[in-house]
Every structure is written in C-alpha cells, then in structure tokens.
Amino acid sequence: MSTHKATWHGGMYNPVESRFAPIQAVVAGSVLHAVGWAHGQTLAAPDEGTGVAMTYFGDGASSQGDVHEAMNFAAVMKAPVVFFIQNNGWAISVPTERQVAGGSVAARAAGYGIPALQVDGNDVVAVYEATRSAFAHCRNGNGPVVIEAMTYRRGPHSTADDPGRYRTLEEERLDAGEDPLERFKQRLLADGVADEAFFADAQRKAEEEAEVIRMGIQDLGPRPGAEMFSLVFQEPTPALQSQATAWREESEHV
Known part of the structure; x- marks a missing residue:
C-alpha cells in the first residue's frame, strides 16, 4: 500500500528474511527475477539443499516475451522455480x-520440456496440493x-478499467462461479476443522487489521520528490544528474 501511494521505494522489509521479493509493477518482470534467483540457488550451495523460487503472473502477462525466455532458461539450467499462472480469463x-x-x-510448458499442472484456481486445497x-x-x-490456476476476475482490472465495455454484468455473474473463500469455508465447516465462531473471530481480526493499515497509510507523509533520482544507480550518471538539476530548478526553484 505504501508503494501504491509512492511513499516507499524499497527497504521496508528484508527480502532475505521475509522470503518475499520487493514489489515491482513491470508486467511479467518478476518472472525473470525468480528464475535468476532460482538459478543462483543451484550455484551457491548445490549440496546443501535447494531453495525454490515462485513467481505469480496472469494469463495476459504470459504472452510477454520475458516469460518465454525465462521458461526456456529455467528448463535448460534446471532452475528450481515454479511458474504460477493465475488465469482469470481476461488480459485486462x-x-x-x-x-x-x-x-x-x-500447454506451452511442453515446448520447453517443463511439466505442467492445470488446477481449479477457486479450490484452495487443489491449489495448495x-x-x-x-x-x-x-x-x-x-x-x-x-501451474495454471483457472479462475475468473471479478470486477474491473483496475480503477481505470470499465469492464462494461467488453463484458456484461450478467456474464460476470454467471462465469465468476462460487467465491473461493466461501467455498473453502464451507469445506472446513463440513470437515469439522472450524466452526462459525472461528470464522466470526477471523473476520473481526481481519477488519481490525485492515483499519490499522488504512489509518497508517493515511498518516504517511509524502516523500521528497528529489529522492527519485538518488535511488536509480549506485553512482549517478551525468544524464541523471542533469535531470535532477532540471527537476529541482522547475519544481523547487533551486
């Protein structure tokens, strides 16, 4: 959320400790990162157990050339990486x-000699297994x-998207299927793993956490605009320095 508000440029958490790579918004960009990290695992400590990288991307992103290069490289080098495609039926x-x-x-995986699984993306247990x-x-x-998880995108792709231009609300209602959380809840209830009190408590805690995050984001102040130039390269290039100077003259009148 801090990233979307442009108040964070990295460093909020340690990727090594958390096992989560930093957020980036380039379509399919994380696929290359995951393969690079996975290949690094086989080089760093091949006899001490292999870590596995996992990258998530959509059916639309799967058509990016980076994905094909990543899959081919991963297959050739036997990189321990899981390509998880969330196929929601719509590339925007x-x-x-x-x-x-x-x-x-x-089906594309066969072309790279990679085994593939296609599962019901709305089935929590199937996805986990x-x-x-x-x-x-x-x-x-x-x-x-x-892994290709078949699901359906409910609502618009983003706040700038108008799904009414390419599908109807009736189509969305019929094709979306049962909500995966409600579906999983009913399974847990049927299996006696949890009861209604458990879900009521979980809902209450979720709402409390959402409110804490909401208030925290609202309290975040803006970052200094000049900071965007200091986080590009370890050593600024002449072109970047020129851009920074021009920006300060125009925005800060320095």
Missing part, C-alpha cells in the same frame, strides 16, 4: 482465447514446474 479487456494460442498457458507437489519436484533437482 481481452479474453484468454484471443491472446493465448490454444487457450491454455500450461499442486503447489506442494511442484515444490517437491523442484527441490529434488528436476527443474521448473508450471
């Missing part, structure tokens, strides 16, 4: 069948795995 305004040849991202199986495959030195 373009349906999957119009931008994914064959209608399945998982597929992921656990993929991680075991990677840890055993067998290279990457592709």
